[in-house]
Amino acid sequence: MKSFSFTDFPEINTERLLLRQLNDDDADAVFKLRSNTEINKLITRKTPKNTEEATEFIAVCQQEFKKENRIFWTMELNETNQVIGTIVFHKISLDDNYAEIGYELHPTFHRKGFMNEAMQVVLKFGKATLQLKIIEAFTHQNNKASIALLEKHHFVFQPKRRDEGFENNRIFRLEINQ
Numbered sequence: 001m002k003s004f005s006f007t008d009f010p011e012i013n014t015e016r017l018l019l020r021q022l023n024d025d026d027a028d029a030v031f032k033l034r035s036n037t038e039i040n041k042l043i044t045r046k047t048p049k050n051t052e053e054a055t056e057f058i059a060v061c062q063q064e065f066k067k068e069n070r071i072f073w074t075m076e077l078n079e080t081n082q083v084i085g086t087i088v089f090h091k092i093s094l095d096d097n098y099a100e101i102g103y104e105l106h107p108t109f110h111r112k113g114f115m116n117e118a119m120q121v122v123l124k125f126g127k128a129t130l131q132l133k134i135i136e137a138f139t140h141q142n143n144k145a146s147i148a149l150l151e152k153h154h155f156v157f158q159p160k161r162r163d164e165g166f167e168n169n170r171i172f173r174l175e176i177n178q
Contacts, residue, residue, distance in 0.1 A: 004094065004130050006068045012121050019073035019087065019118060021065070022058045026074055029083035030054040038107045042140035044166055061088075068092065075105070075118050084109045087118045089126060089135075097133035099126060103146075110145065119153055127176050135174040138163050147172070 004010075009021040022030065031054035033039065035047050048054045064070035069092055075085040085105035092099045101122070105115050126132040137155055139146040147157075147170070155172035163169035 006065060012125060014117050014121050016078055017118060018076045018078055020076060022061050022072060022074050024055055024058060026083055027051040027055040030058060033104055033106060039104050042143040087122050097131055099132055100136050115149060119149060123153060133176050137172045138169045140168050141170050
């Protein structure tokens with residue numbers, strides 16, 4: 001049963017953050033995040049070479065929202081409007097009540113509770129608004145902070161499953177009983 005309409009992007013406010021849709025003005029911040037060597041140590045992905053490629057990535061995120069496949073939030077500090085990270089539901093299937101979650105945070109803001117704050121409201125949105133029953137996360141086996149965050153939010157390691165093509169990734173699953 002389809003519950004959420006992908007017409008208006010869902011902004012979410014927390015005590016310290018605004019989670020909002022990416023726009024072209026975010027190209028520099030997206031480039032800095034997605035090309036950061038510290039962040040990319042444990043992530044396998046295409047790294048943008050310049051802000052033009054970051055702008056292309058933003059356009060893809062906007063198109064995927066319109067296709068009802070992805071909700072890609074930028075995490076902006078309420079106090080300063082500075083973009084410090086992103087959090088995303090992708091591979092969304094409202095018919096199957098399924099999505100994958102991903103996230104990244106600029107290293108300057110690690111260990112300050114920002115990702116936990118964003119994760120709480122995004123999971124709540126996923127449960128209440130998207131009516132998700134299963135959320136999966138794919139994270140590098142050595143990303144201790146990510147694993148701790150997932151476990152804190154009751155994601156369970158799936159030892160028998162593998163992320164094809166990414167042998168260092170581990171899969172975590174959250175099953176939601178409504």
